[in-house]
Amino acid sequence: MTHLTDKKKLTIMIAIITALFFAAINQTIIGIAMPRIIAKLGGVDYYSWAITIYLLTSTVASILVGKISDIYGRRTFLLLGIGVFSLGAILSGFATDIIQLISFRAIQGAGAGIIMSTVFTAVGDLYEPRERAKWSGVLSAVFGISSVAGPLLGGYIVDHLDWRWVFWTFLPLGVIAFMLIFINFPKGTKREGESIDYWGSLFLTSTIVPLLLALSLAGEGPNKYAWGSWQILGLFAVTIIALLIFIWIQMRVKSPVLPLGLFKNSIFTVSNLVSFFLNAGMMGAIIYVPLFLQGVKGISPTHSGYAAMPMSIAMLVTSALSGQFISKTGKYKKMGIIGLMVMTIGISCLYFMTPTTPIYLLILYLIVLGLGLGTAMPVFTLTVQNAVAPHQIGVATASSQLFRNLGGTIGIAVMGSIMSTSIAKKMTELAGAHGQQTIPVSTDPALAEKLALINNPQNLLDQPKIEAALKSLSPESQVLFTKMLDTVQEALSYSITTTFLVGAIMAAIAVVLACFLKEIPLRSGKNMEKSG
Template sequence: MEHLSYKRKITIMIAIIAAMFFSAINQTIVGTALPRIIAKLGGMDYYTWVITIYLLTSTIATVLVGKLSDIYGRKPFILTGIVLFMIGALMAGTSADIFQLITYRGIQGLGAGIIMATAFTAVGDLFAPRERGKWSGIMMSVFGFASVVGPALGGYIVDHLEWHWVFWIFLPLGIVAFIMILTMFPKVERKPAESIDYFGSLFLTLTIVPMLLAFSWAGTKYAWGSPQIVGLFACTLAALVIFLWIESRVNSPVLPLSLFKNGIVTISNVIGFIMNAGMMGALMYTPFFVQGVMGISPTYSGYVTMPMSIGMVVTSSISGQLITKTGKYKRIAIIGLAIMVIGMTIMHYMNTISVTVLSMVVFGFGLGLGMPVFSLTVQNAVSPKDLGVATASSQLFRSLGGTIGIAVMGTVMSTGMTNKLQEILASGRGVDLSKLDPKVAEKLAAFHNPQMLLDQPKLAQIQAALPPELQTVFSQMIDSLREALSYSLANVFLAGAALLVVALVLTFFLKEIPLRTGSGGQGPKPQEAAETDREPAPRLRGKQPANG
């Protein structure tokens, strides 16, 4: 679609941004509200599953749609993604228990994965790599804006309205996005002589699902060395071997192995994996600190995390403009990741709201600089015919990193809490229920749960209803829970910072090739555009293309 007029490209981008914003705002509005929703529905033990299932289904959808959209075009898939997302959101608002919420969030994840895969690939269809930097920055700004509006709105809704509206309030926007894509997005004919890799798709799914289940359950539901976890990893390995065998033999693989012979693609995807593991794994638990440890309501919790999103909006726009102007990206990525490390390290030392806000600002600045780069490097390093599947591979590795990161960080948090509570009890500062009257102990045992910290109004109501002789004991229990939660979250943020350091070091090994400027003006005819793009395009300082 690079041959289209600039005015038509802008029109298409407006439609794409509308679809992306619909998906992004529905995700960010849930983040701050989720602790309160879990407190209402019950099922604290399954908290990570509400997030994990979304990332799991979006990951699978992303990689499968990448290749299919190369064959059939982006339009039918982005429309399907919007419909699935709307159905999932509508049903999530009707959830009667945690298991229904998990199921419906899975449907939402399918829709989100399809929307994101096709949206980012469509930018590659529309613009030459040199121009993609600017648009990648704009798209990151859309996420940033959604992150500014969403958390505060989600907190307000659960504080003042029924939580169901968290999922329903933006459904009309989905209808608008659907109509805009339907009317503005051009239809692309199916490419001839392209087969669909059904078996590869099946075994890729069978590789991803047990792997993510193993990481989600290990250390929480089952021990790392338990038969269940070992069995899941064994299934993952077996499916992976079969998948690699299939991909090396089919004519049109769902995830071409030849992509990973390109050093730029490989190292960019590894960096994206590690970066998202550290970032998502830590940031998903930030509401626990703000609401559970500091006792801030969901509404004000959104205001505390808002500076991160504002910082991301500002720097993502700046980085996109710089990349488009200079054609360079490596230095920006290094600076961005270094700032992210500093921000995450500050999170480790959070003990007041002011320090929390400072960490959010610093991390947001780094995120806006570093995050847009690595999809751009992948798109710039492959030929146009592989644009969809290459972009999908980038999204796949990021999603896998985020999902695994959340699961592992959840293990870090629960293990840290258990150890700290035992330490507090051994030191004599905690409440030993075994030494209390059995009837009193039985009444208090129900409250010795970190989930209590996430619903402040209910906590105050329970404490007010207790008899005077239990007030001191109850307060001591809550203080112990807060101390244990704070300690465990500090470990989570430290682990996230360590992973970001690894990503930063790897960025120094990323080979930088100047971004192609593509054809100017109106561009060649559609059938000539792909051929033109396969020719050595003009590059800065006369350098030649490199495959890493």
């Protein structure tokens, strides 16, 4: 599509940006709202699953669509992605329990994977790498805008409206995005001599799904299995067997879903590994900061959104500037390393938070994180696209999305397991240390009922319920209730900040890997030969 006029390309980009914003705003609006949704539907033990399942299906869909869209074109899959995503959003709003919500989020995630993979690939079709860098910054800025608007709107909706409107509010935007793509995006023609790798797709899916299930289900606590249990070991065994079969298939089929030869390109391999660890570290902060703000600090979803907004603004500004800088200079390695280092510092600061940490300090840490994310994020999809031949852009971009999503999904799964284990451990430790002294057994049934209420960390996410319980007690009982509340908040704080430590380690690994990234000139003009 590089032959199109600039005006036509701009029209198509408006349609692409609308589709991306539709998917992104629906993704970012959930983070702030999830604690309150869990408080309404129940199932705090499944808290991370509502996010994990979305990333899991998004991961599978993005890599499968990448190769197929190389064969049949992008238009059909953009429209399919918007349709599937919208269906998942509608159904999620009608969920009556956490299991239904997780199931419908799986549908929504599949649509998101199709949209995300196809959007970034389409930009690769339209522009050469030097100009593509500028648009990569714009697309990252779209994420930044959605990161600002999403938390604010999500908090406002769950505070003032039924939580279901979190999923329904932006459906009209999906209709607009669908129509813009349908009208403006050129119809694709099937590439001759190519075929769909059905068996490869099947065994790639059979590799990813059991792996992510094992990482999500392993650990201590309700609905978890020990790492050495037959359930977890069985899932890992299925993963290994499916992976070996997948590799065997990819070495023999004519049009592999993930050409293994791409991994011989060091830029392709290093960029994808960096993307994996970048997303693994980032997702922990995005998912668990709202939980800290609402569960530990006790602030409302709306104010939680305000607290997260400066991070999004910082990310928005630096992503746009990063894209412009790379477009003008053609240099990207130092930009990526600096961004990752700043991101690592930001997540590391989050690890040192306690229940008494002032909100302004938390906001400052998030700004540092946003500055790093915005600087680094536009870099590594661009490096992948620049390092492969034009006819491989679709599958290369999809592979980049695959590693990003795998990083985010595995990161959340691992952090969720660590959080479940650490909160149970900390609650036991605190109860043994001073529980009997500060919270004696009471003969007051009302107090006993209220203490049982806050003994479940899930109830900390419904602050109005906690405040009502406190006000209903006598002054003497309020003292005991407050001590118990402090204990549970301390345990929740400890478990959440432990996940930030894991995120910081993963981000630091990304920094080290980025140092090995080979820098080659970004292609410009009509030079579309393979580089590197």
